[in-house]
Amino acid sequence: MIDPETYINEGLKIVKALVDQGNLQAALGSCQELLKVNPYHRKVQKYLKNIEKMIIEKNIEKVDSDIDQTMHLWKEGRYEDLMKIYSRLYQYAPNHNRLRELIAKLNQTFAKEQKQERQTASEAMLREIEKQLQEKQFGNAIERCNELIRMDPLNGQAAAYLAQAKTELIEQKINENERIVDGGDFERALEFFDTLLAIDPENTHVKKLALRAKEHLAHQKAVAAKIHLNESITRMKDFFKNAEYEKVIQACAEIDQLDPGNFTARVFRKKSENTIRMESDAMMVKILKETWTAMAPEIAKNPDGFVKI
Numbered sequence: 001m002i003d004p005e006t007y008i009n010e011g012l013k014i015v016k017a018l019v020d021q022g023n024l025q026a027a028l029g030s031c032q033e034l035l036k037v038n039p040y041h042r043k044v045q046k047y048l049k050n051i052e053k054m055i056i057e058k059n060i061e062k063v064d065s066d067i068d069q070t071m072h073l074w075k076e077g078r079y080e081d082l083m084k085i086y087s088r089l090y091q092y093a094p095n096h097n098r099l100r101e102l103i104a105k106l107n108q109t110f111a112k113e114q115k116q117e118r119q120t121a122s123e124a125m126l127r128e129i130e131k132q133l134q135e136k137q138f139g140n141a142i143e144r145c146n147e148l149i150r151m152d153p154l155n156g157q158a159a160a161y162l163a164q165a166k167t168e169l170i171e172q173k174i175n176e177n178e179r180i181v182d183g184g185d186f187e188r189a190l191e192f193f194d195t196l197l198a199i200d201p202e203n204t205h206v207k208k209l210a211l212r213a214k215e216h217l218a219h220q221k222a223v224a225a226k227i228h229l230n231e232s233i234t235r236m237k238d239f240f241k242n243a244e245y246e247k248v249i250q251a252c253a254e255i256d257q258l259d260p261g262n263f264t265a266r267v268f269r270k271k272s273e274n275t276i277r278m279e280s281d282a283m284m285v286k287i288l289k290e291t292w293t294a295m296a297p298e299i300a301k302n303p304d305g306f307v308k309i
Helices: 004-020 024-037 042-076 079-092 097-134 138-151 156-176 178-182 186-199 204-241 245-258 263-301
Strands: none
Touching (some): 024 042, 042 097, 097 156, 156 178, 156 204, 178 186, 186 204
């Protein structure tokens, strides 16, 4: 069996020969294999460190050479090609100062180009929006403004055009629906105003119109409730006049739902209940009298056959 130290010494001879031949990758691999035998062997560690240093220096020389060959691409504006090349070189020499500076410069160039492209696109979209506003295509203008703001959130002109388009679209819809706005169907008007507020929840004109419609609707409902109440009271009085006291009591219950504690309903309900009670008592007396009259002859014949109460 070969002694480990002897194996390592023989291996280092091979490593030295590979270095002399310029085959640094193979030499690096051999050192790594020797460290598997003894990871703490100082001589092997020193060889490995020196080889890694030589590889880095060689890579730097290669990177410098490749960079020099790419300088014409800057003049030609072939920035995408430059990025591909620099990305590949960065894998071999990530700490190469010149390469890092060129990559930073390239990123700045891309950022400047993208900014210019966005600026050009923004200006074109603003011109398109201006035309849409002039042609009263407010819906399209709103859509385009939102698209531009998503692309450029700080674009003040786009925000101003958006507000203008929303306002003019709302006014256009109000003019097209005058019958709804000025009509007496306030529930339908409120539904219409909700669709307008969906366009711009802060539109003061629509808010005022909606508030006015709500007030009219509330007044309309109050008047309708008053009419219904008066009709119910009139119907209740007719029932009482016709001596339909059960129906009077039912009508009073309905009135109490419309106007809890209504005085007139309370009075007529009490009168009806008293009348029903009195009629019931009178009927009972009448029945008793008729029964007594019918039974009087029998009682006279056999007075002891009946129990006196």
